[in-house]
Amino acid sequence: MSTIGNRIKQCRLAAGLSVDELAEKLHKNRATVYRYENDDIKDLPITILEPLAQALNTSPAYLLGWNKSNDAYNKSAKEPALTDDELKLLSNYRKLNNTGKTVAQGSIEALTTQEQFCTKVKRDEAI
Template sequence: MTIGDRIKQRRLELDLSVDDLAGRLGKNRATVYRYESNDIENLPITLMSTLAKALNTTPAFLMGWECDEPSQNKITDLSNQTIRLINDNIEKLNNNGQKKLLDYSEILVGNPDYVEDSTPILNAAHARTDIKQTPEGKAHDDAIMMDPKEWE
């Protein structure tokens, strides 16, 4: 399998059009077609690195130095949105910006409103420990909440 074959194979695995890949590379579609058809020989190493990032793989895979299955090379299939987030946003940030983005992503992951297949977590105040709880405690609490005198 040639470099061009691996580029095309990986592009198709990621469900990217030639225009999508061209956009990620900052090239035109004709150039991508030339890469895939092996019309351009001796691709520069800097281009291999850029291609690998755009295709969520490694330069070694594109060169044929690793096995033909990117998943076997510890590369996970990421959604196009995730790849765009990584390639387009994170690399533009300085170290402080990257740290803030990481901190914010951890906050989002901790919020069930933003996590796939998550059961909502109810946040409530802790029970008072300075008073004895009674079986009719809930009725008592509800009565206090409904009593307008308590809120004056």
């Protein structure tokens, strides 16, 4: 199973970046980047996720393992960057244990089947 650290390293190598170059783009030191890649930092700060994805030309969803393919992240694509509310939800989700995550996923899926909670686009995507 690929970890976030593995995906960060794979993307860095695919982008042709050295650890030092990535660290410079993130305004971090090289040791921090190595810690990200080695999964030594268990709770990757949410504030670093979007800049990290941009620096690696990928999406936060790919880094987190939500998207299985690493299509180059296109800022003009239909899927916008994560909003502050989405980042907050993600941060809270990451605090849950596996049982809590399963419950949260089920709750969100249940909400997407109820018209009063969905925009037309979101409802159509859930079907």
